[in-house]
Amino acid sequence: MNIKELHEECGVFAVQGNSEAATMTYYGLHALQHRGQESVGIAVLTEDQKINCIKGEGLLTEVFADPKKLQSLVGDTSIGHVRYPTNSSRGVLNAHPIVVATTDESIGIAFNGALTNATELKIRLEKNGSVFHTHGETELLGHLIRRCQGTFLERLKKSLLEIEGAYSYVLLHNSGLYVARDPNGIRPLSMGKLSTGGYVFASETCAFDIVGAEFIRDVEPGEIITIQDGEVISTFLETKCTHALCSMEYVYFSRPDSDLEGKNVHAVRKRSGIELYKEAHVDADIVIGVPDSSISAAIGYAEASGLPNEMGLIKNRYIGRTFIQPTQELRERGVRMKLSAITSIVKGKRIILIDDSIVRGTTSKHIVALLRTAGAKEVHMRVASPEFKYPCYYGVDATDPRELLAQHHETNEEMREYIDVDSLAFLSPAGLIKATEHEGSRGVNCGLCMGCFTNKYPTNIKFDEAV
Numbered sequence: 001m002n003i004k005e006l007h008e009e010c011g012v013f014a015v016q017g018n019s020e021a022a023t024m025t026y027y028g029l030h031a032l033q034h035r036g037q038e039s040v041g042i043a044v045l046t047e048d049q050k051i052n053c054i055k056g057e058g059l060l061t062e063v064f065a066d067p068k069k070l071q072s073l074v075g076d077t078s079i080g081h082v083r084y085p086t087n088s089s090r091g092v093l094n095a096h097p098i099v100v101a102t103t104d105e106s107i108g109i110a111f112n113g114a115l116t117n118a119t120e121l122k123i124r125l126e127k128n129g130s131v132f133h134t135h136g137e138t139e140l141l142g143h144l145i146r147r148c149q150g151t152f153l154e155r156l157k158k159s160l161l162e163i164e165g166a167y168s169y170v171l172l173h174n175s176g177l178y179v180a181r182d183p184n185g186i187r188p189l190s191m192g193k194l195s196t197g198g199y200v201f202a203s204e205t206c207a208f209d210i211v212g213a214e215f216i217r218d219v220e221p222g223e224i225i226t227i228q229d230g231e232v233i234s235t236f237l238e239t240k241c242t243h244a245l246c247s248m249e250y251v252y253f254s255r256p257d258s259d260l261e262g263k264n265v266h267a268v269r270k271r272s273g274i275e276l277y278k279e280a281h282v283d284a285d286i287v288i289g290v291p292d293s294s295i296s297a298a299i300g301y302a303e304a305s306g307l308p309n310e311m312g313l314i315k316n317r318y319i320g321r322t323f324i325q326p327t328q329e330l331r332e333r334g335v336r337m338k339l340s341a342i343t344s345i346v347k348g349k350r351i352i353l354i355d356d357s358i359v360r361g362t363t364s365k366h367i368v369a370l371l372r373t374a375g376a377k378e379v380h381m382r383v384a385s386p387e388f389k390y391p392c393y394y395g396v397d398a399t400d401p402r403e404l405l406a407q408h409h410e411t412n413e414e415m416r417e418y419i420d421v422d423s424l425a426f427l428s429p430a431g432l433i434k435a436t437e438h439e440g441s442r443g444v445n446c447g448l449c450m451g452c453f454t455n456k457y458p459t460n461i462k463f464d465e466a467v
Helices: 021-031 067-071 118-127 138-146 152-160 206-211 247-253 265-279 295-305 328-338 362-373 412-419 429-436
Strands: 010-016 039-045 051-057 077-083 098-101 106-115 165-173 176-181 190-194 199-202 213-218 223-228 231-236 286-289 313-315 339-341 350-355 378-383 423-426
Touching (some): 010 165, 010 176, 077 176, 138 152, 199 206, 247 265, 362 412
Antiparallel strands (some): 010 077, 039 051, 106 165, 165 176, 223 231
């Protein structure tokens, strides 16, 4: 994936029924750190049914550098969050979990996704007297819950029915832990069981391995789960539920060792490389993948083509978080700090450069320039996903179509010239669906949300309704 092209969404983790809940959450979030590096937070439900929360800006190891912070979070139920904001709502105030406390209850909320009717809901709630303390969307659910009557579960169900968009929620309440997934299953959420006792929930299954949890199943679209006396209690929203998992989870966001809807991410990416070879083979000497999420697709392409799969690009793993600089010159220098070409590998070679996706295209241009400077004879770019041509409204920071390369360069030839490659080809939507093995499966869009590729979304959103 092109550095600075897309940012990961967010990651959630939750533990119920384990005396080391906060520590388990810490390690679970460590496995999910790739999904967000702006802020992190952990909250626990204490013995006296209060919520104790510690959060801050930065990486997990930075926020919890002092061991006393984690040690102070005592309780057997915990939620955690790593965040990359997809709008301007940065700052520790907007870090998750958000805690809504009143005289009779406390609610801790963390979520991954985006609400497409957030502005409409906020205006309505403010007219009815709600006062918001944060700039993000997370606090909305707390206000909605407070305005409903009944048990907490009943109020949560009523509130979620008012929300539109994509979400995976983990919530703490005086009565325990609750998790919920949107009716289209756009954002992933899985459930596991700890060998030491208790249950865990995570955005990706890779987080289960680090805490020693056994994967049980995915949380179903539209499902709300709570644990009572060690028993899993499941209920569903009274609305149409389908499967439309975000295809970018397979393409880029998720770790290769995670399983989504029963499909291993590495295996899907490898198959996408094989399909890419079938659709757009070109004569060359070597195959190179852009580190890191394109490596699996490069393996598949090289295997199908019979060409050597070489390490022609090296990623510097000690730069830290996403390199953001105020000038174009410094941004370009940041790219050179992130990636280096291995001259002895690429010099004089015809290269097939595999990337998982192209969104804005600026970094693709710089990567190609690196290879040409290192002496590459030809550079043929092959992209293991379709053209990212339309906005994402569900939690990816690509809502402005004017920023998308495939929007303001109408033809493949125009994109090829901009990136400065000898040839350019993208995997077809059908090829991606085949690679994910979602062909003919349940739900809409063959079980996937392909909106950013096809302009067909699982919820009622039109392309010209920019958010």
